[in-house]
Amino acid sequence: MTADRHGHPMSETGAEALAHYEQALDDLLFFRPRVAKTSKAVLTASPRSVMGHALTAYLGVLGTEEKDAATARDRFAxxxxxxxxxxxxxxxxxxxxxxxxxxxxxxxxAGRTLGDLTVAYPRDALALFAGHQHDFLTGDAQRLRDRVGGALDVWDGDDPHHGPLLGMYAFGLEESGHYERAEEVGLAALAQHPGDVWGIHSVVHTYEMRGRFTDGIRFLDARTDDWSRDSLLTVHNWWHYALYTLELGATDRVLEIYDAALHHDASAGVAMELLDAAALLWRLYLAQEDQSARWARLADAWENRQDGPHYAFNDAHAVMAYVGAGRFAQAQRLVEDRERWAAAESGVSNRAMTAEVGLPVCRALIAYGQQDYGRAADLLLPVRHRLHTFGGSHAQRDAIQRTLVEASLRAHRADLARTLLSERIHLRPVCPYNWSAKARLEEQLGDPVRAAAARERAAAQASA
Structure with a gap:
């Protein structure tokens, strides 16, 4: 029986397949698109390789693509x-x-079993990677941090996969609020592998959460060759670049990035990329920027997918696209379909994610688009502290949190708006959006002096 380079036995896996497996694992950790080809090569060389089949099974679910998961399920069965x-x-x-x-x-x-795997076999990189992505998809920040942190002690610093593990750990630290430590660990990962796009992504998140938008742009500009091509994260890192640019008030540049990188005629149409496009356009929608043509193309892309109830986080972004395009009937059909499914389904994680968070969010997005701002606020308020349970990062979910802020302002619920903005400003004092929203609140309250001060602060942060 062969064994991987950490000594784990590999049943039904010949020497050639083992070499392909090690390459596929490396491709996976560094988010190389060729991982689909190299993982297939494992099974071509050894069709009954257990770990080869496990790897391809995980690939079938990590992209949150319903059709890929169905194909992988049949093959695995x-x-x-x-x-x-x-x-x-x-x-x-x-x-x-x-x-x-x-x-x-x-x-x-699956996440619990992967956790047990990591305790028993802490140098199993596939279990660590699949578990880390699971924690991201389920919004479990503490496990996102501790799953990898608990295994790092047995990894040698000169191991070729020690770097990407640090990059993963940095993301868990960031999502848990340890921003300075996350930046430190992320930069250590990049010192080992400058092309570690997940490590780059982790550092980028730390700048976003601390309002260091210009630093984030400089960081990405200095490493353009390392993240902007030949990566499964290229579009997502461009999304982060666009978020920085949006905070600085450069809407024209934001749209250039959107058209060139996030969504265009040659876009792959995968869910992970479409939700980035929807999340960016939704922020412009909240700012009352008219992007009707872009919304129409994006809504077409979501509709062409014909997704069933597979991942609630994706559903929310599809509804953003339908609402942005003014296709309220389509948005409502999606909600009604998920309501029927959630009422009948049991035993799958997405059922609770949909019923408890996904559907209230989708209904709120529709209400907001129909200018029923009070209803939008009423729907979002009970779930705002549970949004993480349907997946994504803090940065991604902020589009929904901002929707609640905007709904409270437009519904003239000053007490609620004041509370929400006080929370945001004390948590993220450097954020032009927070201060511009504060200025609008003070105008509603009839305090032009405080409104002017907040507006000046927003402008100063955007130009810093």
Missing amino acids: RFRSGLDTGRLTPRERMHLAAATAWLDGDMHG
């Missing part, structure tokens, strides 16, 4: 049919259990 699991190693059986649970819709069960 065929592989498991007649498989004598008693001949496998305990580690391989745990991977089979985690992959099966995830493919069957039990994301949280």
Whole structure:
């Protein structure tokens, strides 16, 4: 029996397949698009490779693509049919259990098994990566941090995968609010591998959360060759660049980035990229920027996917696109479909994510688009502290938090708006949006002096 470079036995995996597996794992950790090809090469060389099948199963779910997950589920079921699991190693059986649970819709069960795997086999990079992405998709910031942090102690600093593990750990630190430590760890990851796009992404998040928008632009500009091409994260890192630019008030530049990188005729149309496009345009929608042509193209892209109830976070961004395009009937059809499904379905993680958070958010987005701002606020207020449970990062979910702020302002709910803006400003004192919203609140309250001061502060931060 062969073994990987950390000594983990690999059932039904020949030497050629093992070499392909190690390459595929490296491609996965560094978000190279060729991971689909190299993982397929594992099974071409050894069609019954257990870890090869586990890897391809995880690839089927990590992109939150319903069709990819269905294909992976069928393929994995065929592989498991007649498989004598008693001949496998305990580690391989745990991977089979985690992959099966995830493919069957039990994301949280898969996450627990992957956690047990990491405790027993802390140098299992596939378990760490799949678990880390699971924690991101389920919005579990503490596990996002501690899953990797708990394994780092057994990794040698000169291991070629120590760097990407640091990049993953940096993201968990950032999502847990440890911004300075996250930046430090992320930069350490990049010192080992400058092309670690997840490490770059982690540092970028720290600048976003601290209002260091100009620093973020400079950071990305200095590393353009490392993140802006040949990566599964290229579009997402451009999205971060656009967020910085939006805070600085350069709307024309934001739209240049949108058209060149986020959504255009050659875009792949995958959910992860479409939700970035929707989240960026929605921020412009909240600012009353007319982007009707872009919304129409984006709504077409979402509608062409014909997604079923697979991942609530994606549904919310599809509804943003429909509302932005003025297609309220389409948005309402999606909501009604998910309501029927959630009422009948049980046993899958997305059911609770949809019923408890996804549907209230979608209904609120529709209400906001219909200028029923009071209803939008009423729908978002009970879930605002639970938004993380349907996935995404703090930066991504902020589009929804801003919707609540805007709804409270437009509904003239001054007490609510004051509370929300006080929370935001004390948490992120450097954020031009927060201060410009504060200026509008003070105008509503009839205090032009305080409004002018807030406006000046927003302008000063945007031009700093």
